[in-house]
Amino acid sequence: MPRPMLAAQRLRPRRSRVKTGCIYCRLRRKKCDERKPICSGCDRNKLICSWTSTQCGHGRSLDMGWRTRLESGQGVGLEAVDPSELTATIQPLRAPPPTSVALTPEVAGQPQLKGASLEMKLSLSHERPSDLSGIPALRNPTSRILFEYYTNETAHRLSAIPGPDNPFITLVLPVARSDSMVMDAVLAVGGAHLCSTTSDPEVKSASFAHYGLVLRQFKYVLTQVNSGTIWKPVHLLLTTLMLCHVESISGNTQGAIFHHLRASSQFVYNIIALSSNQLNHRLHGFLLEMYAYFVSVVNITANTDSDYRMVIFDPCTHVISGFRNSEIYGAMFGYTQGLIELIPSICKLGYRRIAEESREECSFESIALYKSLGSQIQAWQAPPSIYKDKDYACNLDAAAKIYQNAVLIFLHANFYGSNVSEPALLDLVDTSIDSLLPLVKSFSTHSSIASTMLWPCMIIGSCLRHVEQRNVLRASILASPFNMTGVSKAIQILDWLWEDGDLCSYGPYGLGAIMEKHKIRPCSSQEIIGSYNADSPK
Structure with a gap:
């Protein structure tokens, strides 16, 4: 027999759950203050505040089918926020004085973590x-x-x-x-x-x-x-490039860096379009150099789908070179800007040669481009050192020569395409390897310039045919202080290549085959001839 209800319980009116509020608060089962156009909860948690179409006016929403339509992928009739309404609730971030540590308001939802060990x-x-x-x-x-x-x-x-x-x-x-x-x-x-x-x-x-x-x-x-x-394109570009570092350090093998670089390319145009006075800012030059470096070194093979995960690239040399006298120039390039910027063009030649191989031809354009790029690489010279530290300057010179030979090897390998056993190719590559191995042995892996050396190590390593040479390179990489998952995965790819018995497992072409075999998705870039045009859409 049920107990009799207390008087207070009988008199208390029945309250039904409120069925209004923005979509995100309802999904998160949080109370919404229904402030429009952006409620306090979404503003605090940096969420995109959205409302069902029946909530756009002053009336209450009686439409309770929004969750079903949302889960099924159908539209829910979201309210478009008027930019004029946003002005009253969102204020631009202000950069504090150099000595200030004042920050923007706290972002709610920061990770709640227990104390570290x-x-x-x-x-x-x-x-x-x-x-x-x-x-x-x-x-x-x-x-x-x-x-x-x-x-x-x-x-x-x-x-x-x-x-x-x-x-x-x-x-x-x-x-x-x-x-x-x-x-x-x-x-x-x-x-x-x-x-x-x-x-x-x-x-x-x-x-x-x-x-x-x-x-x-x-x-x-x-x-x-x-x-x-x-x-604030500078903040957006810096964020996307830092995310590129996250993917690189963690050794992501599914091409996640592609998405960050693709987003970065949109903001590069905006930074270059800034006034000349603003463009002299050191941060702008650093970001442009970082972007150019990333979109160059993502190219390690042309043996992949040329339309897959392609990042549009323009070396924007005329802009980056304007920062050459800055004390932070070379943070990503070292001395090798002129060499690194040739990598996308070489990769483009590789795509062309693979396409020509299917037609059993070698065009005069490809031969001319091959000779032109080869002349540029061999004629390249490192600029005079501006550093007083002799050891660091010596390591910079050694790194530049290693890069020069690695880019030359990359050129030869891409021109010969899948013909990796061609005696002429092997002779050209072995000549470069003989000249750079002593540099690899003497190079200090603890020098800060070593942070830029993973790309040449991958290219050189893919062309080493003798166990002794492979051991030298492997030991050099392992001796570096760069305890990063990305470095370990790079060594793993080289080990797979060296252990593979296929005759095609040689050079950058072999790297492409090995990565496809192990379901690793590379990213590549495509050069646009000409300079940036800030008025042109990406």
């Missing part, structure tokens, strides 16, 4: 609690560890410039302190690097959490850009 805390020797106390993204211990690891380790492994002028510290961190999106990108980079050396689940969780926050905030900022409320 004592062993990891003790491994970091440069705690700066006074510098980090006001940064919302660094309020939990594990995120602070990622930041410290980035500043103490990762930043110094990414830049070819040693010492206090490292742009990953001097240029990136000031922007990160004023923009939570960039800060989360920095933490994702540090986390990707730290995950290569530790199996701590909290570190891995923090890294993925910050990576997810970057993507969420990036999408949110793009909605503001689309509405014309805010426009």
Whole structure:
């Protein structure tokens, strides 16, 4: 027999669950304050606030089929937000003074992580609690560890410039302190690097959490850009390029870097279109150099679908060269800008030659381009050193010569295409290898310029036919302080190539075959002849 209801229970009116609010609050089962055009919850969590079409007016929504249509992939009649309404609720981010640590309002939804292990805390020797106390993204211990690891380790492994002028510290961190999106990108980079050396689940969780926050905030900022409320191409380009570093460090083998580079290419045009006074800013030059470096070294083989994961590339030499006298020039290129910028053209020649092979021909255009590129590579000379450190200058010279021979090998291999056993090709490649192996043996892998050497190591390694030569290169790579998953996976690809019994497993062409065999998706770039035109759409 049921118990009699209390008087208070009988008198209390029945309250039904509120069935209004924005779509995201309802999906997250959070109370929505129904502030329009952007509710407080979505504004706080950097979500794209959307409303069903029946909520656009002042009436209440009676349409409860929106969830079913959303899950089935049908439209839900989203309300378009008027840009004029956004102005009152969204304010552009302001860069603080150089000495300020004031940041944008806290991004809710920061990863809630438990305290990091004592062993990891003790491994970091440069705690700066006074510098980090006001940064919302660094309020939990594990995120602070990622930041410290980035500043103490990762930043110094990414830049070819040693010492206090490292742009990953001097240029990136000031922007990160004023923009939570960039800060989360920095933490994702540090986390990707730290995950290569530790199996701590909290570190891995923090890294993925910050990576997810970057993507969420990036999408949110793009909605503001689309509405014309805010426009900051420098911050957007820096974020996408830092995500490229995440994919490179973590050794992503599914071509994820392609998406970041494709997004970066849109913002490169906007930065170049800035006024000449703004373009003199060191950060702009650094970002353009980083972009040009990435879209060059993603090319390691032409033995792939030329239309798959293609990034449009223009060397924009006339712009980058304008920063040559800057103390941060060469952070990605070292001395080798003139060589690295030839890589996409060489890869384009490789695609053409593979297509011509199917027709059993070799065009005069291909021969002329091959000879022209070969002359440019052989005539190239490193610029005079501007560094007082003799050891560093010597390593720069050695790296430049290694790059010169690697690019020449890449040219020969792409011209001969699938004819990897052609005696003429083997003679040309062996001549270059004989001249560069002594440089590889004497090169200091602990020099900061070693951060740019993975691409030539892959190209050279793919053409080594003797076990002794392979051991020299492998030992040199393993002796470097770059404890990154991407480096380990590069060695794994070379091991697969060397162990494969197929006669075609040689050179960049063989790398393409091996990557296809192991379901690794490369990214490539396509050169556009001519200079950037800021008025031309991407």
